[in-house]
Amino acid sequence: MAELYVKPGNKERGWNDPPQFSYGLQTQAGGPRRSLLTKRVAAPQDGSPRVPASETSPGPPPMGPPPPSSKAPRSPPVGSGPASGVEPTSFPVESEAVMEDVLRPLEQALEDCRGHTRVCDDISRRLALLQEQWAGGKLSIPVKKRMALLVQELSSHRWDAADDIHRSLMVDHVTEVSQWMVGVKRLIAEKRSLFSEEAANEEKSAATAEKNHTIPGFQQAS
Amino acid sequence: MATYLEFIQQNEERDGVRFSWNVWPSSRLEATRMVVPLACLLTPLKERPDLPPVQYEPVLCSRPTCKAVLNPLCQVDYRAKLWACNFCFQRNQFPPAYGGISEVNQPAELMPQFSTIEYVIQEDDLQALKESLQMSLSLLPPDALVGLITFGRMVQVHELSCEGISKSYVFRGTKDLTAKQIQDMLGLTKPAMPMQQARPAQPQEHPFASSRFLQPVHKIDMNLTDLLGELQRDPWPVTQGKRPLRSTGVALSIAVGLLEGTFPNTGARIMLFTGGPPTQGPGMVVGDELKIPIRSWHDIEKDNARFMKKATKHYEMLANRTAANGHCIDIYACALDQTGLLEMKCCANLTGGYMVMGDSFNTSLFKQTFQRIFTKDFNGDFRMAFGATLDVKTSRELKIAGAIGPCVSLNVKGPCVSENELGVGGTSQWKICGLDPTSTLGIYFEVVNQHNTPIPQGGRGAIQFVTHYQHSSTQRRIRVTTIARNWADVQSQLRHIEAAFDQEAAAVLMARLGVFRAESEEGPDVLRWLDRQLIRLCQKFGQYNKEDPTSFRLSDSFSLYPQFMFHLRRSPFLQVFNNSPDESSYYRHHFARQDLTQSLIMIQPILYSYSFHGPPEPVLLDSSSILADRILLMDTFFQIVIYLGETIAQWRKAGYQDMPEYENFKHLLQAPLDDAQEILQARFPMPRYINTEHGGSQARFLLSKVNPSQTHNNLYAWGQETGAPILTDDVSLQVFMDHLKKLAVSSAC
Numbered sequence: 026m027a028e029l030y031v032k033p034g035n036k037e038r039g040w041n042d043p044p045q046f047s048y049g050l051q052t053q054a055g056g057p058r059r060s061l062l063t064k065r066v067a068a069p070q071d072g073s074p075r076v077p078a079s080e081t082s083p084g085p086p087p088m089g090p091p092p093p094s095s096k097a098p099r100s101p102p103v104g105s106g107p108a109s110g111v112e113p114t115s116f117p118v119e120s121e122a123v124m125e126d127v128l129r130p131l132e133q134a135l136e137d138c139r140g141h142t143r144v145c146d147d148i149s150r151r152l153a154l155l156q157e158q159w160a161g162g163k164l165s166i167p168v169k170k171r172m173a174l175l176v177q178e179l180s181s182h183r184w185d186a187a188d189d190i191h192r193s194l195m196v197d198h199v200t201e202v203s204q205w206m207v208g209v210k211r212l213i214a215e216k217r218s219l220f221s222e223e224a225a226n227e228e229k230s231a232a233t234a235e236k237n238h239t240i241p242g243f244q245q246a247s
Numbered sequence: 248m249a250t251y252l253e254f255i256q257q258n259e260e261r262d263g264v265r266f267s268w269n270v271w272p273s274s275r276l277e278a279t280r281m282v283v284p285l286a287c288l289l290t291p292l293k294e295r296p297d298l299p300p301v302q303y304e305p306v307l308c309s310r311p312t313c314k315a316v317l318n319p320l321c322q323v324d325y326r327a328k329l330w331a332c333n334f335c336f337q338r339n340q341f342p343p344a345y346g347g348i349s350e351v352n353q354p355a356e357l358m359p360q361f362s363t364i365e366y367v368i369q370e371d372d373l374q375a376l377k378e379s380l381q382m383s384l385s386l387l388p389p390d391a392l393v394g395l396i397t398f399g400r401m402v403q404v405h406e407l408s409c410e411g412i413s414k415s416y417v418f419r420g421t422k423d424l425t426a427k428q429i430q431d432m433l434g435l436t437k438p439a440m441p442m443q444q445a446r447p448a449q450p451q452e453h454p455f456a457s458s459r460f461l462q463p464v465h466k467i468d469m470n471l472t473d474l475l476g477e478l479q480r481d482p483w484p485v486t487q488g489k490r491p492l493r494s495t496g497v498a499l500s501i502a503v504g505l506l507e508g509t510f511p512n513t514g515a516r517i518m519l520f521t522g523g524p525p526t527q528g529p530g531m532v533v534g535d536e537l538k539i540p541i542r543s544w545h546d547i548e549k550d551n552a553r554f555m556k557k558a559t560k561h562y563e564m565l566a567n568r569t570a571a572n573g574h575c576i577d578i579y580a581c582a583l584d585q586t587g588l589l590e591m592k593c594c595a596n597l598t599g600g601y602m603v604m605g606d607s608f609n610t611s612l613f614k615q616t617f618q619r620i621f622t623k624d625f626n627g628d629f630r631m632a633f634g635a636t637l638d639v640k641t642s643r644e645l646k647i648a649g650a651i652g653p654c655v656s657l658n659v660k661g662p663c664v665s666e667n668e669l670g671v672g673g674t675s676q677w678k679i680c681g682l683d684p685t686s687t688l689g690i691y692f693e694v695v696n697q698h699n700t701p702i703p704q705g706g707r708g709a710i711q712f713v714t715h716y717q718h719s720s721t722q723r724r725i726r727v728t729t730i731a732r733n734w735a736d737v738q739s740q741l742r743h744i745e746a747a748f749d750q751e752a753a754a755v756l757m758a759r760l761g762v763f764r765a766e767s768e769e770g771p772d773v774l775r776w777l778d779r780q781l782i783r784l785c786q787k788f789g790q791y792n793k794e795d796p797t798s799f800r801l802s803d804s805f806s807l808y809p810q811f812m813f814h815l816r817r818s819p820f821l822q823v824f825n826n827s828p829d830e831s832s833y834y835r836h837h838f839a840r841q842d843l844t845q846s847l848i849m850i851q852p853i854l855y856s857y858s859f860h861g862p863p864e865p866v867l868l869d870s871s872s873i874l875a876d877r878i879l880l881m882d883t884f885f886q887i888v889i890y891l892g893e894t895i896a897q898w899r900k901a902g903y904q905d906m907p908e909y910e911n912f913k914h915l916l917q918a919p920l921d922d923a924q925e926i927l928q929a930r931f932p933m934p935r936y937i938n939t940e941h942g943g944s945q946a947r948f949l950l951s952k953v954n955p956s957q958t959h960n961n962l963y964a965w966g967q968e969t970g971a972p973i974l975t976d977d978v979s980l981q982v983f984m985d986h987l988k989k990l991a992v993s994s995a996c
Contacts, residue, residue, distance in 0.1 A: 031924070032611075034936065038371075039610035041886070041945070043927055043936035046615065050928060051622070062853050062882060062922060063844055064865040067806040068954075068980055070799075091898050091912040092859055147469050195385040196618060199378040207472040210385060214465060 028167060028197065029053070048193035121166060122173035124159045128152065130176045131212060138215040148215075151208025158205070168198050175209070184217040262363045263293030300365040301355055308332040309339050319359045325349050372581070375609035376520055377475050379617055384472060386621035388629075389465035394505065395474065398498035399481030399491065400527065404433060404505065405474060407462045413474055418501060420494025423529040423561075426568070429504035433460065436508070460505060489535045493523055495587070496530020496561050499576070499594070503565050507572050514633025514717045515574040516600065516681065522580075522608070524587040530561040532587035541585045544823050544831075558590040566593040570655040573634040575600040575681030579617065580829075581608045588829040592836055599635075599653040599681035599840075603932055604833045616932040624684075628719045635679040635716035637688065639663065642709040644696045644734070647675050651759045652688035653840045654679045665693040670763055682716070685931075687842045689759040696734075707731040745788055748804045754811035755846040762820045762835055770823065774816055781812045785991035796988040813954070813983050814851040814868070834885065837932070845884055852883040852952050857919050859911070869954040869980070875941070880919040881949055884934065887923045890949050891940035899940075954980040 029049045034042025131152055139145045158164055164172075171194055178187040191210050194202050251269060259265050266287040272278040278285060306317040313335040322331040325348060328341045341348065348354055355361045387393065395405045403415040416433055418424070430436050485491045502517045524532045524541055532554055533541040542552035569576055575598035580586040583606055595602040601620065605613040624630050636657065639647055646665035649672030659676040669691040671677065679686065692710070696702075709731040718724050735744055757780065765773045784805075791799040801809070819826050819834045826834070838849050856866045857878040866872040866879075873879065875893040882888075891899065895916075898904075904913040927936065939945035956979045 034611035035607075035609055038607040039605060039612055041935040041937045042606075042610045042612055043615070043887070043933050044924075045611040046928055051615070051618065061925065062855050062865075062880070063848075065807060065810075065851065065853070066865050066867045068810050068867060068869075068984070070801070070806070090901075091903055091909055091915075093908050094911045144469065151469075192385050195382045199382045203378055203381045203472065204476065207381075207384065207469050211465075211469060214389065 028171075028193075048196035051196075052193075122169040124156070124169075127159075127169070127172045127176050128156055130180050131155075131209065134179060134212050134216050138212070138219055141219055142215055144211060148208040148212055151205040155205040155209075158201075164201055165198070168194060168201050179213060179216065182220060184213060184220075187213050261360070263290035264288070295363070295365075298363070298365060305366045306330075306339075306342060306345070306356070308335060308337055310335050310337040313337060317354075317356050319357055319362060321357070323357060372522060372608050373478065373480060375607070375614070376522075376581075377478055379608065379614055380475050380520075381472050383617070383621065384464055384468045386618070387464050390463050392461040392463055392510075393467070393471065394461040395471065396498055396502055396505075397478060398494050400483045400494065402494055402498045402501055404460055404501060406459045407467045407470060407474075408459050410470075413477075418497060420492065420497050421528045423497060423500055424504070426504040426507050429501050430508035433505060433508075435505070461509060488537050490526050490533070490537055491523065492527045492535060493521070493525050494528045495519070495521055495525035495591075496558070497528045499530070499562070499565055503569050503572075503574075503576075506574050507568065510574075512573045512634065514719075514721075516577055517569070517574060518577045518579065519591075519594075520579045520608075521582075521586055523582050524585060525558070530558050530590070532558050532590050541587075542589075542828060544826075544828055547828060555590060558587070559593070562591045563593045563597075566597040567655065569594070570598045570678055570680050573678075573680055574598065575633070577601040577603075577620075577681075579603045579605075579613065581605040581610070581613050583607075585827050585829040588832045588836075592832040596653055596836055596839065597655050599679045599686065601681075601932075602833060602836045604829070612933050612935065619931045619933070630683050631719055632682050633680065633717045633719075635682055635714055636676055637679060638676045638713040638715075639690060640675070640711045640713070641692065642707075644694060644708050645710065646693045646695050648672055648691040648693045649674075650677050650688050650690045651763050651839060652679070653682070653686060654688060665695070667693055669760060685842050685845070686840055687846075689756050691756070691760075702734045702736065706734050708734060741788075745802055746804055748788075750805055750808040750811070751843060751847055754808060754815070754850060755843055757812075758815050758820070758846070758850055759839060761815065762838060765821055766835075770821065773821060777812060777816065777821075781809065782987065782990045785809070785987060789991055791988075791992045793994055794992055796985070796992050799988040799992055809984060809987060810980065811847070811851055813980050817977065818850060820849070837884070841884075848882055849884045852881050854953070855880045855919070855922070857915060859915065863918065863922070867954070868952065869956050870950075871956055872953065873949070878915065878919050879949065880922060881952065882926060882934075883948075883952060884930075886935045886937055886948055887926055888937045888939065888945075888948050889919050889923060890946060893941040896940035896942075956981055 028047050030047045032045045175187050175190040267283050308315045315334045320333040331338050397403045402418040406414040526535045546552045576594040577600040603616050641663045647663050648665045649668050649670035651670035654677040656671050656674040657676040659674050661675050663675045711729045714726045761777050823831045854868045855863050857863045877892045879890040903909040937945045
């Protein structure tokens with residue numbers, strides 16, 4: 026779901042700046058990786074320089090073409106993506122996320138939370154900013170797409186997934202989203218706590234109802 | 248337009264301009280005859296409530312003598328993404344951000360109604376830092392407490408709990424304050440209440456005083472995001488020839504004092520973000536005159552570093568206090584020039600905090616390194632731990648000489664403690680305030696058994712390591728590791744002891760000792776010490792005939808050790824020439840805490856070769872490994888270098904990788920890139936990435952690391968022109984080994 030891409034680093038500001046990995050790729054990396062390249066070769070004990078197997082003949086290097094594919098000695102390595110110069114969007118062409126589909130559920134969620142928290146005005150202000158930026162064409166396609174996914178997860182009560190998408194947007198597109206994303210983050214948190222409150226209340230009332238019916242033969246206390 | 252009156256009015260409203268003549272006489276002579284000169288009245292800041300500033304920088308004409316700004320009068324070729332300056336007719340390329348423009352999607356500055364337009368100049372670097380900090384709020388756990396202190400000429404401690412108005416406590420950046428003064432000024436100490444006789448004691452409602460400055464993320468993330476967004480550069484103007492005033496010493500002092508008074512002995516990090524050296528107040532590292540440069544190694548050697556001793560003392564005092572409180576200090580320094588890491592390094596080294604050094608906050612190196620601090624493990628917990636104490640116990644034949652790593656001594660004496668110190672000694676317990684799964688200490692022991700005391704049959708020595716720490720889930724944990732190893736009589740079981748030698752661990756442990764010494768001894772003395780140890784080791788464990796260097800052999804378990812020492816001698820940890828004092832401090836900081844595999848990479852970089860002759864294989868870190876038909880991948884820990892041999896580079900230039908019948912060449916080019924990516928994806932801190940080829944200027948990173956077995960001095964001595972000669976006078980491994988063998992077999996030593 027989160028994008029997996031690698032962008033080149035900022036060569037203008039940092040010499041030899043390394044490439045930038047998207048949030049998806051970084052979290053995929055997971056736990057500590059054993060460095061695969063760790064072997065060394067001992068220097069020869071007798072002191073002569075090691076003559077490598079692929080000795081080039083003295084004289085001008087042969088500038089013929091490389092050996093053609095038919096005698097490929099090794100299978101192509103499976104890389105996790107090109108390491109340089111690739112544009113971010115790697116998704117197949119789909120219909121673009123619709124602004125209303127994203128904003129309506131967010132505003133609905135805000136309404137649900139109103140009365141339960143004092144910061145609704147602040148969140149509302151940020152949602153308005155989101156709408157303004159979206160309508161003004163200031164948001165890139167990946168951001169819009171991921172927001173649509175976030176809203177889906179939110180509507181399905183998958184709080185952790187929604188939270189993860191918000192994090193991935195903050196990491197990969199902070200310049201575009203930083204002004205309003207914190208409002209969305211807070212909305213997810215408020216919805217989550219509201220939902221678990223309601224669930225707890227439901228459980229309590231269900232338990233009380235059950236208590237009144239469990240023991241046959243006893244008079245109900247009036 | 249019916250009359251010019253309308254035209255004049257519209258133009259004044261839009262552009263703030265009124266001309267004497269709105270149609271211009273076309274010749275000089277005619278113009279002078281019109282009596283009233285061609286002139287205008289300009290109101291540059293005319294109010295335009297309908298004109299919001301655009302949030303990007305203006306596009307300028309590339310001709311150095313022109314530099315006119317892109318405007319609606321310019322001719323534009325939307326397909327070729329070119330524009331012609333209407334003043335000098337230069338054709339200019341649009342910057343990449345304008346890739347999406349078209350006739351129907353014009354940027355504002357090309358539209359006629361925007362004949363007047365206002366641009367906002369972003370402070371590039373500060374903006375990048377602000378965004379990284381805002382992003383970090385999303386990565387922190389919701390109940391983590393955060394606070395913000397900003398500093399420049401003054402130091403501001405921001406109050407986070409107030410709604411609406413932003414308030415802060417301002418301190419002068421020139422005056423250091425004690426912890427108590429800071430706590431008093433911030434209102435963190437309860438004032439003495441006068442007792443009133445008549446009234447019963449009312450329960451005082453003291454809101455937790457620190458909550459004004461430290462609040463949980465889930466409560467103040469919106470306020471703090473806005474506060475960060477509004478941060479500006481220090482408003483005090485910086486005159487020409489001067490550095491901006493930076494009161495880092497006082498800011499850090501206040502941060503330490505604030506945490507000391509509010510959350511002692513709880514896991515906490517003080518993260519210092521700095522874009523230049525401290526130039527004011529205690530802890531200043533350089534004055535504000537730009538013409539006086541910051542100290543170099545040369546200055547330090549000549550005792551010409553005015554501020555160094557005092558500044559180092561200031562930061563050492565802060566570092567020790569912080570470690571005593573169980574907190575750690577991270578330093579994130581991004582600037583093109585030095586920032587004072589040499590003086591401030593104890594803050595990170597004694598507390599287990601991180602040190603990150605970059606050119607700018609607007610680089611992937613800083614941004615991703617900073618993100619990686621918040622990585623989580625397979626359980627979803629942060630990979631950082633706090634407030635650790637390490638307690639080491641030994642069986643009675645051993646004593647503890649000391650430890651080298653990101654720790655401070657807890658001064659715990661006892662029967663296990665040796666009088667001979669190696670590293671931080673005189674104790675059997677150390678404190679490591681900040682650590683992660685790769686933090687590694689070097690711990691040194693002394694065997695105290697008397698020479699003729701017999702060893703019980705099957706006797707083993709034992710060591711127990713007990714680490715108390717606070718897990719990132721706030722749970723307190725204790726990890727206990729108990730190990731044992733057999734004793735052996737050296738005279739009768741030398742071969743056995745030899746076979747059990749771990750040359751990799753030995754190399755790293757000796758290297759840490761060397762680097763530890765280098766902090767207080769002269770460079771050449773450290774090298775002499777290192778050499779002496781190596782010679783003695785070879786004398787003891789080599790197989791040779793006396794006075795016959797050619798007979799010298801080392802068993803397999805020692806075969807790599809001399810090479811490690813050779814590369815260590817050339818490493819930036821012991822060779823400070825060619826690095827600034829800050830760079831040396833940075834390299835040494837990381838060396839003193841990494842695990843064995845990473846430390847070895849730092850001592851002797853890994854070199855792998857990719858070619859058509861077989862699968863990727865490790866090759867000797869030697870100039871003879873640089874061949875025309877190979878791609879080399881070198882990992883020095885701080886840099887990943889991919890180097891294309893001459894023939895490979897020519898093939899790539901010819902474009903063979905794009906031809907379907909040469910697909911294997913495309914795979915060959917891709918293989919090292921994929922392996923490099925695996926390293927780049929996981930390493931902390933993020934290394935630099937250099938993709939170069941034969942003859943490229945960046946190839947120097949490879950050439951300076953490989954053993955120069957072929958130099959301009961001996962190119963023809965070997966009789967074969969294999970490999971690339973290195974232009975250097977450094978001694979090669981062969982010469983080094985020759986000397987070593989001579990000295991080892993000599994009975995004079």
